[in-house]
Amino acid sequence: MRESLAQEIVSWQYGEEYAVYSMDGSADLLTEILDGSYYALVDGAGNIVGHYCIGNSAQVPSVVQDEMYKADCIDFGLGMNPSLVGRGLGKHFLRFILDCVELDHPGKRIRLTVATFNKRAIKLYENAGFVEVNRFSKVTADDACEFIVMVQNDFSQKIKTPAFTEG
DSSP states (O other): OOHHHHHHHTTOOOOGGGGGGOOOOOHHHHHHHTSSSEEEEEOTTSOEEEEEEEGGGGSOOOTTHHHHTOSSEEEEEEEEOGGGTTSSOHHHHHHHHHHHHHHHSTTOEEEEEEETTOHHHHHHHHHTTEEEEEEEEEEOSSOEEEEEEEEEOOOOSOOOOOSOEEO
């Protein structure tokens, strides 16, 4: 990912119930996004549509992390540009990312982790053939959040992939 794209992504702020996904703009976050496990997705005009990450960066650190992620899978996480959230683009956005992950990691089972409050994302993932395999809670000094670990069971329905590119 180019640094200019990463700098824009680390400034993203989400509204209301999705504020937990807002970025803090920190140098540490920028370093993580530039570590080679994150990819920016841009449209034909060069606008950032979103990003995704693979590997450990896509896992939620917790005291049960080793247990939750012990199966041989490739983990991925994603984030859509806040200005595009809620506009019906999720299915195509997810399909494009899954195509990229499958191309880079052929034959690997794909896994994701999602917060239980994010019902819209859970429905999208279920429609894409992901099934729940585990749940865990992450407790911090400020709050607690429950997560679902899902693996792709089948995504046989073919969706036309829009013209995004990796940046």
